[in-house]
Amino acid sequence: MEFREQITIGVIFLVFAYFASLGFWQLVATWQRLEALLWLPRGVKARWGYSLGSSLVAAASLWFFGTRSEEIFSPGPASSEFLFFLSAGLALALVTTVIISLFLDRVWASLQGLTERRRSDSELIALKWLRGTLYLPSSGEAPSPVVCMAPEPGEGIESLEGIAVSLTEGGFAAFSLDMSSQDSWRYPDALVEFPQAIAYLDTRDEIDGSRVGAVGVGLGADLAIRAAAEDRQIKAVVALAPVMLPSHARPGLDLLREMSYPEAIRWSRVHQRGELVTRLGALEHVSELDSQPLLIVYGEEDRLVPSAGLDASQRATKVKPIPGQGHRGLERDAQVMSLITGWFHEHI
Amino acid sequence: MVLDTALFNLINGSAGRVAVVDSLMRLLVNDYFLPTALCLLTAALWFAGSSKQERGRNQRVIVSIIMAVLLANVVVKLCNLVFFRPRPFSVQQVNLLFYRPSDSSLPANSAAVAFAFAGVAWQRHRWLGVVMGALAGLFAIARIYCGVHYPLDLVAGGLVGSVSAYLVGKSQRALEPLMAAVIGVARRLYLA
Numbered sequence: 001m002e003f004r005e006q007i008t009i010g011v012i013f014l015v016f017a018y019f020a021s022l023g024f025w026q027l028v029a030t031w032q033r034l035e036a037l038l039w040l041p042r043g044v045k046a047r048w049g050y051s052l053g054s055s056l057v058a059a060a061s062l063w064f065f066g067t068r069s070e071e072i073f074s075p076g077p078a079s080s081e082f083l084f085f086l087s088a089g090l091a092l093a094l095v096t097t098v099i100i101s102l103f104l105d106r107v108w109a110s111l112q113g114l115t116e117r118r119r120s121d122s123e124l125i126a127l128k129w130l131r132g133t134l135y136l137p138s139s140g141e142a143p144s145p146v147v148c149m150a151p152e153p154g155e156g157i158e159s160l161e162g163i164a165v166s167l168t169e170g171g172f173a174a175f176s177l178d179m180s181s182q183d184s185w186r187y188p189d190a191l192v193e194f195p196q197a198i199a200y201l202d203t204r205d206e207i208d209g210s211r212v213g214a215v216g217v218g219l220g221a222d223l224a225i226r227a228a229a230e231d232r233q234i235k236a237v238v239a240l241a242p243v244m245l246p247s248h249a250r251p252g253l254d255l256l257r258e259m260s261y262p263e264a265i266r267w268s269r270v271h272q273r274g275e276l277v278t279r280l281g282a283l284e285h286v287s288e289l290d291s292q293p294l295l296i297v298y299g300e301e302d303r304l305v306p307s308a309g310l311d312a313s314q315r316a317t318k319v320k321p322i323p324g325q326g327h328r329g330l331e332r333d334a335q336v337m338s339l340i341t342g343w344f345h346e347h348i
Numbered sequence: 349m350v351l352d353t354a355l356f357n358l359i360n361g362s363a364g365r366v367a368v369v370d371s372l373m374r375l376l377v378n379d380y381f382l383p384t385a386l387c388l389l390t391a392a393l394w395f396a397g398s399s400k401q402e403r404g405r406n407q408r409v410i411v412s413i414i415m416a417v418l419l420a421n422v423v424v425k426l427c428n429l430v431f432f433r434p435r436p437f438s439v440q441q442v443n444l445l446f447y448r449p450s451d452s453s454l455p456a457n458s459a460a461v462a463f464a465f466a467g468v469a470w471q472r473h474r475w476l477g478v479v480m481g482a483l484a485g486l487f488a489i490a491r492i493y494c495g496v497h498y499p500l501d502l503v504a505g506g507l508v509g510s511v512s513a514y515l516v517g518k519s520q521r522a523l524e525p526l527m528a529a530v531i532g533v534a535r536r537l538y539l540a
Contacts (some may be wrong), residue, residue, distance in 0.1 A: 013380060024388050036538075065375060072378045073447050079421060079461055082379065086387055166461045252400065252535040264538050 016064035017089025017112075023056025024090070025097040033168050033301075036256035036264065041108040057292035076147045099263045100255060107322075122164070130196045131178035134155050135164040136206055137171050143346050145211035146173040147340075148197050149236075150220030152328070153185050154263070154268040159331055163215060166337035172344060173207050179220065183282040185270050187279045194227035198234070212236060213344045217331050218305075219243050219273065221296075228292050229285035236308050236347035238295045238340045240330045241305050249274035254303040258327045293347045294318070297336055299325030312331055352500040356436060359492045359499070370448050378488035379458075382483055383404060386465045389394060389480065393473075394540075397482035407520050407540055409472045411527045416464040419512040424505070427524050428452045435496060442495035456497045458514070459505030462487050468515025484509075 025300060029037035030049030064074065076270065077085060112340065125133045128154060135145050146295060147167050149160045157176040164174035179191050180226035184190060200284075202209035214237045215222030228234040255264040261263055294317045298305070305326040330336050361369035363370060375381050394410050433454040436442050451457070462484030470477025488502040516523070533540035 014379075017384070020384070020388070024391070028392060029396050031392075034395075065378075065381060069374075072380060073374075075447055075449065076379055079383075079457065080419075082383060083387070086384060090391065250535075252540050253395070253402070253403070253538055255538050263539070268538075 005074065009071045010081060011066055011247045012064070012071050012155070013077065014085045014232075014344075015087045015090050016060050016083070018096075019060035020057050021090045022050045022097060023053045023058075023060065023091030025093055025289060026053030026056060029053075029097070029101075029273070032257070034253075034256045035258060037094075037101055039097075039101055039104050041104075043316075046132060074227075079153040082155060084137075086319075091202050102262065121168075124174075125200070128198050134174045134179070134201075135168045135174040136178070137173060139171075141171060143206055143208040144171060144173045145213070145344070146175060146201050146207045147177045147199070147213040147215055147344055147348075148194060148224075149174060149214070150179060150193065150216040150223050150333075151176070152218035152220055153179065153182075153273075156180050156194050156219070160215075160217070162332050163337055163340055166341050167344070170341040170345060172213075172341070173201075175201055177220075182270065183192070184221070185276060187276055188279075190223055190276070191226065192229075193223065194234070195231060195235050198231065198342075209233070211348045213237065213348045215240070215340060217241065219270065219276065219280075222277060222280040225282040225289070225294065226280045226285050228294070229288040232292070234292060235295045236295075236344060237289065238297065238343055239282075240297050240336065241299065241302055242282055242296060243277050243305055243328050246274040246277045248305045251304045255301050289317070293343070295320060295339065295343045297322060297330060297339065299327055299330055301325060303325040349473075349500075354540070355499045359434070359489070360495050361452075362447050363445055363493055363495065372479055373490045373493045376486050377438060377446055377494040377496070382462065382487045386480060386483060388525055389463065389476070390469075393469075393476065398417065403416065403540070407421060407531050407534070409468060409522075410525045411511075411521070411530050412471075413465055413468045414515040415526075416468045416509070417461050419516060420456070420460040420464040420509045423512065424455055424457045427455055427508075435500065436498055440493060441460070441535050444496075445494040446496050453497055454501040454504050456488070456491060456501040456505030457510050458491060459488050459497075459502040460509040463506040463509030464512045467510045468516060470515045477511045480510050535540075 025037050026039060026049060028034065030046050030053060035042065039052065092336055121136065121138065123136070125132050144338045149163065151157060151159050155339055157178050157180070160176045164176055167174040175197055177197055179185065179193060184193065186267060198209070198212055199205050201212070212234050214224040214228055214234045217223065219242045222240035222244065223241060224237050228237045255267060259267060296317065296319045298319065298321050300323045302325070320339060322330060322333060325333055363373070390410055390413055393406050395403070396406050428451060431454070432452045435449060435453045437444050437448060466477055466480035466484045469480045484506070488506065491497040491502060492499055531540045
């Protein structure tokens, strides 16, 4: 009987620990800006996150300490069992927090998508050796200069649609490489993506193959730098948050500041990401870009790839930090889009 | 012992006079409120730090706290095997605001655990050590006020906890492989 009573008290404590932990995770997520755990949409002031977390902790405490005094003042779990129930509550609450955050993230994103979706005229290119989307300018000079773009691994081509639309509005054609399959990122296969795209674009009458630029995001930026170092046909490069160093490929908790938990798993699963960064060797190849101006754009809040180690030591390199931006989202930032268009207007 | 009993009588004698103070002490004395607060404070420390290195140092503090708490528990259990001191309510009239625990009164396990938390925290973060030390102190006073421990039990428990924290603090090099393994697993789960 005594054992059953202790288990009952333990389960009641587990319920308390679970709900208090839900609040705890919201407090931690707000404090450390862990996007993967936050329930409130991005950009909402921190005080709302703290209020939500504190309310959950307070409500759980009021219920447990206010109404369960009979159980609390009976012999309950010993210290090891107490720790077991508390840890179980924390772990269960963490899983729940991740799931709810994921669900709410989609809700907020679909609400935003309704208002931010931009129209674009694009052509899907699906050849045996090349997949991507070509965006042509509706007006301007013909043939048009073109910008070839590589997304972050795991991101669909739609992630670069904002930049593509901005470029077409500036009179450029834009070609977004479809590198959504994991196989696109195998080394050395990844090295052929830019040359194949440029070779294809050369065959199009609407495009001026002598005026080519390259844009990349994350590991895609490393690839763009490497491609430009090996192909003088690329006249200028914009690298958004390039990874550059293998140590940046294993950010651990910092991933959750930028993306949801499933996205973090996908992000890490790119074949030997650290080794790919080493083999691409973007940092060493920057020095080979003397005649091809390189603009490196970082989010000031980027915790995955801190820009502190980088400086514009190369003559043709410019480093531009963007206040308020993290590692992801740079490609959707209006300031970044206008920087990219301006850079290519100036250099190709 | 006379002083111990006199001090106990002084503190426990105040119980049952002011309802608000009794309620507060019943909140502080129970097995859940302060231990949960200490554990959540510790869990929050896991995420503190502006860089991966700083966070790693904080995470090592948490592994040290767990080790110190385990050590303190083992020492208390060993003491209980060789020595038994009856609880105050078993030997004299007290104002009891808690249930009747049946294990030895000395050393106080609750104080050993709470001061193990505070002791390790103090070695790395003075401010956190002070906060946890204050919570441990409140826990100890509430235990006397509610009639479940003599002051000496808590002093002994506090000593066990503090010495455990000190010993774990001095064994950082030996514990490093364990700490690295724990943090490595957490990092694979994106939690470190």
